Amino acid sequence: MGFLFINVPEGTGITVAGVGSYEGPVALELSPGRYTVEIRKGVEIVAEVFVTQNNVTVLHIDPGIIKTAVSGDGVVSVKAVLNESANYSREKLNPPFNPFFFPGGCGGGFPYINISKPYPMSLLVRGREEIYLILNGTFMHLGDDEGKACVSYVVVYPGRGEHLETVENATYLVPWARLEVSSKPEGLTVYINGGYSRYILYTPIGLYVPAIPHDVYNATARGFHRVIQIPVIHRLENHRVGVADGNYLVESIVKVSPSGNYSVNVDMDKVKLALRVERTSVEEFPIAMKHLVKKAPAEKSIELNGDCTVSLESMTEDVPIAALVRLSHKIEFVL
Incomplete structure (x- = not known):
């Protein structure tokens, strides 16, 4: 015993x-x-x-x-x-390229991330200050190119990839909120809604997250040679933010509203004490x-x-x- x-x-x-x-x-x-x-x-x-x-x-x-x-x-x-028995941290790969590099135009980089709940999501990176948490089955304004809005129909295949299709005349665009994640000490692993990107998600990090206050029905937009209709875009106000160090994981639920600014700071030294x-x-x-x-x-x-x-x-x-x-x-x- x-x-x-x-x-x-x-x-x-x-x-x-x-x-x-x-x-x-x-x-x-x-x-x-x-x-x-x-x-x-x-x-x-x-x-x-x-x-x-x-x-x-x-x-x-x-x-x-x-x-x-x-x-x-x-x-x-x-x-x-x-x-x-767990290790929630991930090794920083220090890749031989800049994961935040963005040459311009619409689109961007897609660092691997696998989020399936509450809905399929992925990341779009357009430089250090423009990281977007993109949501499956929505119309999203993903930055601008020389003053012109980059609006896309987003399809996410969890763990396999994503597809963006440029659209016009969207009847509903997903609102954004800004979320900043920091920690003491810095350089800790960050999870968003359970998903993890080994290239960029380490504290401190800032990103734009969907802030949908209510369900939206039958949104439409014109794509390539077709009209796209989305039966329902579900409300999404809460995001689960995890900060990890070794066998410690601290998860916070953050409630967001359109155009709001939000933050999470974790003092991991205090948690370990x-x-x-x-x-x-x-x-x-x-x-x-x-x-x-x-x-x-x-x-x-x-x-x-x-x-x-x-x-x-x-x-x-x-x-x-x-x-x-x-x-x-x-x-x-x-x-």
């Missing part, structure tokens, strides 16, 4: 998937393996950690600090993830318990399996047994 200590502010609700729900701080004796710990207290926190044989895994979580680590305009919710794992040996277990787990009041006793009652007064203060929840025993506090 191994031990998992979840060190949180007093009274914080904790769920350990497949094990149970508790009020923290709490200590558990568990079989070796991977466990998912979830907390919702102002922010959503998910930690996937390993418990090993005869060792103590201590998981420190401070939701208050994590909440202050994320700031910005338009942020409506935050989720912080620590996954010991408030969400971290350390391990110690079983021999050091009583010391760890004394500092990390709430003790039962001295006037109470513990009944194990209904067979015996042990007075807490007879225990040494350095061994707060009441805080240890053994999954193989039923523990009752008797007044």
Whole structure:
């Protein structure tokens, strides 16, 4: 068996998937393996950690600090993830070309990105300051060429590519919002709606994102030798922005409006301070318990399996047994 200590502010609700729900701080004796710990207290926190044989895994979580680590305009919710078996970062390739190079005209570069939810999307790059998150099945104004608007019918094939067709007389153009993503330290991996581009999406980065406040029906435009009709363009006001460093991922939901300016800033140093794992040996277990787990009041006793009652007064203060929840025993506090 191994031990998992979840060190949180007093009274914080904790769920350990497949094990149970508790009020923290709490200590558990568990079989070796991977466990998912979830907390919702102002922010959503998910930690996937390993418990090993005869060792103590201590998981420190401070939701208050994590909440202050994320700031910005338009942020409506935050989720912080620590996954010991994942690597959310990606290596910067430093390609032998400028991924932001744009020779002019309409169109641009299409760095690989695979976004399928909530709708298929891709990226169009027209220089460092003109990065567009393009949306499948829409008419979009994608910059200008010598004063003339570049308006295209956009088709996105998730993970395979995209197609732009120049159109005129569009009855509806998708509105844009500006989104800036930054972090401390800089150079962290950025995900937009779950998609990742290994060439350009590292903090700090700015891009234009769709800001569609309501469903639009039967939009039309004239393309090459045909009239294009789109039955429905769905409302799209929320974008999921992820900032990652190693096995840490912080996701923010940003709600946008047409022509608005929005931002997300993540202090990853704070996140790592408030969400971290350390391990110690079983021999050091009583010391760890004394500092990390709430003790039962001295006037109470513990009944194990209904067979015996042990007075807490007879225990040494350095061994707060009441805080240890053994999954193989039923523990009752008797007044």
